[in-house]
Amino acid sequence: MILDSFRMTDMVAIVTGAGRGIGRGIAQAFGEVGADVVCAARTAEQIEETASVIRKNGRRALAHTCDVNHREQLEQLVQHTLDEFGRIDVVVNNAGGTMPSPALKTSERMFEESFHFNVTSALVLSQLTIPHMLEKDGGAILNISSGLSHFVEKAFVAYGTSKAALNHMTRMLAHEFAPRVRVNAIAVGSIETEALAPFLAEADLRGKMEALTPMGRLGKVEDIAQAAVYLTSPASSWVTGKIVEVDGGTIASNWPLDLSGM
């Protein structure tokens, strides 16, 4: 049955940034299709909430507090996962993001912090987990990128450049670890999460963004979670090194504000 290839029965998945937004949506979707999930983020109550929904739906879930910017905390995350579940099949590098900042006001420090958060942390968690995937049945890594990795927009130089690097790191790792570990990314369009909420409060920003989106609405976390299940389950076993655009059909940025004068 085709539907069976979308199941992740008894796979063990780590999802970073699983306390809210896209990460929570992905973690809960993984639980629904049969995976045991390790939910990682800094705020304990939020990841515990995600984990408890997964447990209620019948799968095992662990809430592990972790700041992905710190290697030793990623090492502890991996060790805790192995101690509890004995294997790692899937990793979603979802925690990321950078506040907008005009190019001339973007300090070297801010630029490097953006790169560390969006790219280096994903490399480190991949390095720490791939050997365990190779020891067992192989695995899949999914990096959460952004439409701004390929669309241009003022005041997003740090964020967009970091996500563009994440895209190419995805291709590089996919090439190095095929066929046993697949590595893909989703270039996410504008999704209604708390990260976007403060901006949506601005005068008719939602209406303007919807007008610039061919599918006529902002994305929901489920739109990304469904793609995440595809890219990490056997359904995509012939897919690696790809940046899959899930963005309501946009072919340019649908961000309507010019923040270059911030």
Ligand SMILES: NC(=O)c1ccc[n+]([C@@H]2O[C@H](COP(=O)([O-])OP(=O)(O)OC[C@H]3O[C@@H](n4cnc5c(N)ncnc54)[C@H](OP(=O)(O)O)[C@@H]3O)[C@@H](O)[C@H]2O)c1
């Ligand atoms: N929302 C969008 O429209 C959109 C568009 C394109 C791409 N994306 C990408 O999608 C990903 C998720 O975005 P989102 O909108 O879902 O964000 P969000 O709603 O703000 O949630 C972010 C999650 O990441 C966690 N997190 C933040 N900093 C962390 C750190 N240093 N270490 C570990 N966890 C951390 C947060 O929890 P704590 O604060 O408790 O750690 C939270 O659970 C990001 O990579 C973002 O760039 C989002």
